[in-house]
Structure formats: C-alpha cells, structure tokens
Amino acid sequence: MSLLNLAQDFVVAAQPAAPVADTIGTGETIAFWILGPLSLAGALGMLFARNAVHSALWLVLTMLSLGVIYMVQQAPFLGFVQIIVYTGAIMMLFLFVLMLVGRDSSDSIVEVLRGQRLAAAVLGVGFAGLVVGSLAQAFTRVRSVGLASVNNSGGGNVANIGSELFTKYLFVFELTSALLITAAVGAMVLAYSDRHGKGEKKTQRELVEERFKGDRPGSLPGPGVFATANSVATPALLPDGSVAEESLSALIETTTKERLADDVAGVSGTGHQADAHALTGSASAKEGE
C-alpha cells in the first residue's frame, strides 16, 4: 500500500498542479523517451530472437517498461498489477512451459508458404503506417483531461478503481470469477493424462498382477550351462535328461542354419580372421552382405 502511495506521489510530482488541463512535465517526457524505445526494443527482440527462451525474456523487458509507463500515466494500480501478474506470473508460466517442451525447439527455417515472411512484413508495416497515421491525425486537437483530479479525490487511484469495480462493474466482475473457474477446470481436464489409455505404459502393479494371473509367475529357465557349451542356443536339460522346451530361445530356433553360417565360421576360426580392417567396419560390412 505504501508503495502504491509512493507511486502516486511520484505521479503527482511529475504532474505539476493543473486542475483542468493535463500538462505533461519534463519528467514524464524523459520517462516516455526512455521507456518507449525500451519496450519497442523488447518487442523487436522477441520477434527476431531464434531461441524461444530469449523471446520470453525480451517480452519480459517490454512488459516491465509498459508497467512503469502505466505508473507514469497516473495508473499506479494497473502498473503494479502489470508487473506482478504479467511479468511475475504469466511470463514465468511461459518459461515453465518452454522448459517442459524443451528449449531446443527453435523455429524451423523452412518457409512453408512461399514469400509468407515478406508478405507478413509488408502487411505489418502497412498496418502500422495506417494506424499510426490515423491516430496522429485524429488526436492532434483532442485535449487530454488528465486523471489528477480523480486520483486525488476519494481514496486515491486504488480505492476509486475498487469502488467502480464493485458498483458499476459488479456483474462483469462476477462473470470474471466464472471465467477463471472455467479456465482452471479446463486446464485440469486438458492437462490430465490418462495412464490407462491406449499406448500408455503400464504401472508396476499392473505388470505384477498380470504376471501372477498368467500360467507362469516365475522366470523362464536359462540355457543349459551344464552342457558341453555355454551358448545361449544350448537347451537346458531336465532331471530325466530330456530338453526343457521353455529354455529354447524362440529367436534362435526360428533362425535358419544358413543365416548363421558366417557366425559359426567366425567362432570356429575357419572364416576370415579379424584384422585392422575390422575396426573400420568396411570389410566386415562387405562380408555380411
């Protein structure tokens, strides 16, 4: 509250007494010529930054300078709300989502529509020219009234906004509460990820339950380590000497003998021996063909 009063005092000090007409003092002029270019620089930086995080930080600069411009413009409440809500909450939300999505997701350079960027730039310059020209034309003879009298009457800027909000705009204010609740519920519905949907990972508990409901809760027997070889292809033997069918690897059993001929030759030493070319991979790749 004291900060708000300070800002109001600053605003009043920057605006020397002019009860009827709104005069702009030197302080406000200097503030405008510092903050205006700063906010434009922020907007341009956001537009041209390749990295999305840099864009967000440039936008923070723009929003901060806009907040100070509000305070200079006799709207201290909106200035502080701008800094707290926009730069404090909304931009941090943007940064959170950027970090979740991944910082590397920069813009693609590929132009999908031919000449789209040029057309957008021309459109933007044309739009800016039209709006700036018409505004400058329309407002040359408009005399500004100024908020000094309003802000100095009653309880100041904040109290006056509050009384407007809860009398004249009460219904709209109630509607915004409905909007905020809808937004919160909508965000929860959209962000909820259904683990049981198709293609989702099963939980540990579901995996265990599935396994115990099946016909074999334990693990499959390993290959026959008591046989003459320790190859995976060697079947395990049951106590009566017969082959345990479950120890046979399905992958190896279905592989034809011809496809394994090269591997057999390599192990038994009858094929090509590994030499320096094996490291480059070119020779073995040709043999594998």
Next chain:
Amino acid sequence: MTPTYYLLLSALLFSLGAVGVLVRRNAIVVFMCVELMLNAVNLTLVTFSRMHGELDGQVMGFFVMVVAAAEVVVGLTIIMSIFRTRRSASVDDSNLLKY
C-alpha cells in the same frame, strides 16, 4: 509531447505483435506475440482513461488482464497436450487438430 505519443507507441507494439503471429512458427512464441498485442491494447485503454479523465478505461484494462491470464492458462495447456501427442511445438506440424 501529448498523450497521443502513447497511442502511437501502442500501435507500433500491436503491429509488431501481429507480424510476430504471422511470422513465427513456434506455438509458444506465437502465443507470446498475442500477449504483446493484448498489452498494447491495455496501453491504449490506460491512455484513453487519462485523456477522458475517468477510471473506466483502467477498469477495462484490469478485465483485459484477467481474461489474458485465463487465456494463457488454457492456451498453454492446449500447447502442452499437443506437444505430448505430436512431440512438436511448431504450428506447422499440428495440421490435423485430432489425436
């Protein structure tokens, strides 16, 4: 200097935001450009409030901020859910709006 200068500044900011929406591909950056346009409109509301000598413009600016906050929450969630299914935040890739 007159308060019209603030209006000109906000016109420039608004058109920069519009160009950004047209040019940028990353959905989150497009969203930030929309935020910039909302901010530019807020600046005009504050300036008009000052020129009229009434507080209604500031109250409207306050409502714009509330709506912007709600919009950001829902929009970013939509971008997140699209990213979760398509593994991309580029507006070029989300051409199906389905699954």
